[in-house]
Amino acid sequence: MPYVSHQIRLACRPTGAPKPENFRSEEHTVREPGDGEVLLRTMYLSLDPYMRGRMSAAKSYAKSLEIGDVIMGGTVSEVIESRSVGLEPGQIVLGQGGWQSYSTERASELRVLDPDQAPVTTALGVLGMPGFTAYSGLLAIGDPQPGETVAVAxxxxxxxxxxGQIAKIKGCRAIGIAGGPKKVAYLDELGFDAALDHRDDDLAGRLAEAAPDGIDVYFENVGGAVFDxxxxxxxxxxxxxxxxLAATYNSTEAESGxxxxxxxxxxxLRKSLTLRGFIQNEFRPSMFDDFLTDMSGWVRSGQLKYREDITDGLENAPEVFAGMLAGANFGKTIIKVGES
Structure with a gap:
């Protein structure tokens, strides 16, 4: 039987923060899988800051969305139909179905998940792309050494x-910078040595108190005033x-001053600093297996904790996405699309 997919597509490119008019909802019959493909029912959709850049026409590390495209995104899905050896209906997989309720994808590009090993939503967060981004960027570029101070925005x-938690596991001091009292309090729960509010009028002074011996590794997620x-x-x-550089994702013009x-x-030059941008894919061939082993173990042992911010309903994705970019989320932002 044909399946009808509810889809959210790019209606027009955002200027500044994304707005409802930048998106449009449509329904389309899902394409039947060909050889080596599977038809998937989306269970969970990941919302991530990088999607804002893909909505822009500006040149970046990945191809921009075209007007009318389904918004991209990582998904946890159930196999409904399979024309690939090794994948059967009922299995749960990680893929790139995007903002839609059904998708047809290449089996070779999917990762099979075991719900008995960890909640499947972790494949979109701590045991997925965001977790690997933290693991690879910190260890390959930051190279934290025991006794050093690591700060993260x-x-x-x-x-x-x-x-921050990996830094602690590696024997470092961890300083976390977040927005608002609730988030700052959560950093204390995670075991950070110092937790600062980026809204503090004297953030520089608070940093000097928290890191009297300076900062050896700064993991940059934000830019702007925090970087300053x-x-x-x-x-x-x-x-x-x-x-x-989340502080500038919605910017429409260069900063004045x-x-x-x-x-x-x-x-x-004077301090022999290393500033290195990265996209996590570059480290996958050499580090992903170690990441899965290490992070899964740390999560199971309780050394590394995680938090998920899950909203019901694909129709809410545009609003939740805009809120995430403004800092309204608390943990990994996920949309529950269909029943588990």
């Missing part, structure tokens, strides 16, 4: 919270993995 998000406060605290040979690039470059 957006520290209650799925990437930042993992960064952190930079003066960076030690000689400090490493800065640049994962995201003096050009501070010469000052930053002078600091890079």
């Amino acid at each position: 957006a520290a209650t998000g799925p990437v930042g919270s993992a960064v 406060a952190v930079v003066p605290r960076l030690n000689l040979y400090a490493r800065v993995p640049v994962c995201g 003096p050009d501070r690039l010469p000052e930053l470059m002078g600091l890079v």
Whole structure:
């Protein structure tokens, strides 16, 4: 029987923060799977900040969405029909179904999940792309050593919270920067050595108190005023993995004020700093197996905790997505699309 998929597509490119008019809902009959393909029913959809960049026409590390495209996104889905050896109806897989209730995908691009080993939603967060982003960026670029101080912005998000906890596991001091009293309190629950509110009028002063000996690794998720406060605290040979710049994702024009690039470059030179942008895919061939082993073990043992922010209904994805970019989420942002 044919399946009808509820889809959310890009209606027009956002200017500034995404708005309802940037999206449109449609229903389409799902394409039958061909050889080596499976038909999937979406159970959970991941919402991630990178999607905002893909909605723009600006050149980036990945191809932009075209107007009318289904919004991309990681999904946990149930196999409904299969034309691939090794995948059978009823199995649960991680794929890239996007913002829709059904999808047809290549079996070779799916990862089979075992619900008995961990909740399947963790494949979209702590045991998925965000968790691997934290693991690979911190360990491959940050190279934290026992006794060093690691700071991370957006520290209650799925990437930042993992960064701080991995830093603790590796014997480092962890400083988390988040937004609002509830999120700051959560960092204390996670075992961070210091938890700061980026809304504090004297963030730079608070950082100086929290890191009197400076910062050796700063995992950058935000940019903007947080980066400005952190930079003066960076030690000689400090490493800065640049994962995201959430403070500027909705910007429509360059920031006004003096050009501070010469000052930053002078600091890079004087302190022999390493600023390295990365996309987690580059580390998958060499690190993903170790990531799954290490992170699964840390989660099972309770050394690494995670939080998920789950909203019911695909129709709510645009609103939840806009809220996430504004910091309204608390943990990994997930949309429950269909019944488990």
